[in-house]
Amino acid sequence: MTLYRATFMHTPESPFTAPDALQVQEDGGLLVEDGRILASGPYAEVRANSPRAEVVDLRGGVLLPGFIDTHVHYPQVRVLGGLGMQLLEWLDKNTLPEEARLSDPTYARAVAREFLSALASNGTTTALVFGSHYASAMDVFFEEATRTGLRVVAGQVVSDRLLRPELHTTPERAYAEGKALIERWHGVGRALYAVTPRFALSASEALLDACGTLMREFPDVRFTSHINENPREVQTVLELFPGARDYLDPYEQAGLVTHRGVLAHNVHPTDRELGVMAAHHCSAAHCPCSNSALGSGLFPLRRHLQAGVHVALGTDVGGGTGFSMLKEGLQAYFMQQLLGTAGVPLGPAHLLYLSTRAGAQALDLGDLTGDFGVGKAFDAVCLRPPEGTTLDTVLNHADSPERMLADLFTLGTQQDVAQVWVGGDPVYRRVPAGQEVGV
Numbered sequence: 001m002t003l004y005r006a007t008f009m010h011t012p013e014s015p016f017t018a019p020d021a022l023q024v025q026e027d028g029g030l031l032v033e034d035g036r037i038l039a040s041g042p043y044a045e046v047r048a049n050s051p052r053a054e055v056v057d058l059r060g061g062v063l064l065p066g067f068i069d070t071h072v073h074y075p076q077v078r079v080l081g082g083l084g085m086q087l088l089e090w091l092d093k094n095t096l097p098e099e100a101r102l103s104d105p106t107y108a109r110a111v112a113r114e115f116l117s118a119l120a121s122n123g124t125t126t127a128l129v130f131g132s133h134y135a136s137a138m139d140v141f142f143e144e145a146t147r148t149g150l151r152v153v154a155g156q157v158v159s160d161r162l163l164r165p166e167l168h169t170t171p172e173r174a175y176a177e178g179k180a181l182i183e184r185w186h187g188v189g190r191a192l193y194a195v196t197p198r199f200a201l202s203a204s205e206a207l208l209d210a211c212g213t214l215m216r217e218f219p220d221v222r223f224t225s226h227i228n229e230n231p232r233e234v235q236t237v238l239e240l241f242p243g244a245r246d247y248l249d250p251y252e253q254a255g256l257v258t259h260r261g262v263l264a265h266n267v268h269p270t271d272r273e274l275g276v277m278a279a280h281h282c283s284a285a286h287c288p289c290s291n292s293a294l295g296s297g298l299f300p301l302r303r304h305l306q307a308g309v310h311v312a313l314g315t316d317v318g319g320g321t322g323f324s325m326l327k328e329g330l331q332a333y334f335m336q337q338l339l340g341t342a343g344v345p346l347g348p349a350h351l352l353y354l355s356t357r358a359g360a361q362a363l364d365l366g367d368l369t370g371d372f373g374v375g376k377a378f379d380a381v382c383l384r385p386p387e388g389t390t391l392d393t394v395l396n397h398a399d400s401p402e403r404m405l406a407d408l409f410t411l412g413t414q415q416d417v418a419q420v421w422v423g424g425d426p427v428y429r430r431v432p433a434g435q436e437v438g439v
């Protein structure tokens, strides 16, 4: 048994509905056995009930639930930074040529390692990962993910039109490769599978039907895709599906809109689409850095919440600007501010919820991770800025835990991530200053 002593904060409930959702223990204790939280509360209390537990003293840092990134592309690490384009040009010029390189499993393995190491070193413990078009690159990815211990929900991306020929599959092959990957990897270690048509623009009705068949045959796998990201993309989808009521309709007709689904972006939804997503408990992954970098637009969070659509956060690497969920939270805040009275004012508790518990719920993993409740896995990130940094100064002068949390989202970066655990297993530890290779 291990007792972690720390200032910890979490949001077991949603601050959008519960006013006091942020729970804080300034000198807290989390008792962990076999990777699960056995007791949680003030350190003195937990200690009194478990005097023999080994104590890990994390005072001086802030312990948060591990971040949950609900939309991130594994093959796109190396194309981060492709600025100056909107979605369709960015895909064509910046991204798809790189995705084609993952046909080589050696290349794919190197990218998978870079990707997984970036997740862990940014404090992300669970991710819904958009995979590669190649089944071989997915085998490599799941092998590497299993080695790291991170929780990944990932799937082979499928498309059968309008990308580039080497990325296209057929409905029959998509079904067969998807089935084989699910049988090989779903539920292995901490990995789960997500059926992943790239977007309706690059998927025929027959391909979406093949995805629907997989979802029906394997009732526990997840579904993810893109929707309503960019006005030109939306227009093209409506032209490609002339009978469709909107962008969601082709997904709906194929049986893909369920409580195990996460649709990324949804910057330009209709009221009907929001109503259908809410009715089926299908979540939206809001990716504010990507929406800014690709000029996709300002996410209508208020309309989602009013319609009852569940929303979590995603980095959308490489359309986004990196792996930091702290930055993503800050950008979500900025964009709601920019919407003025149409925006939802977000406080630090909202940002924490959106980047942790909301993600767990979107992935149907709410009973396992996302907060520090008793019975949950010990998935955690310890944030501790290096001495003398601006964040260190500001945290030392913060007059409340809420203000500390706001400071972390405003100023926190990868360099502030000191330690990360998944299911009680250490998955990342910052190299102490002065001990870097070459120093």
Ligand SMILES: Nc1nc2[nH]cnc2c(=O)[nH]1
Binding pocket: 073, 087, 091, 095, 198, 199, 226, 229, 290, 316, 319
């Ligand atoms: N942001 C983003 N949108 C997409 N729509 C289809 N593919 C992609 C992608 O790779 N990134």
Ligand SMILES: [Zn+2]
Binding pocket: 071, 073, 130, 226, 264, 316, 319
């Ligand atoms: Zn994306």
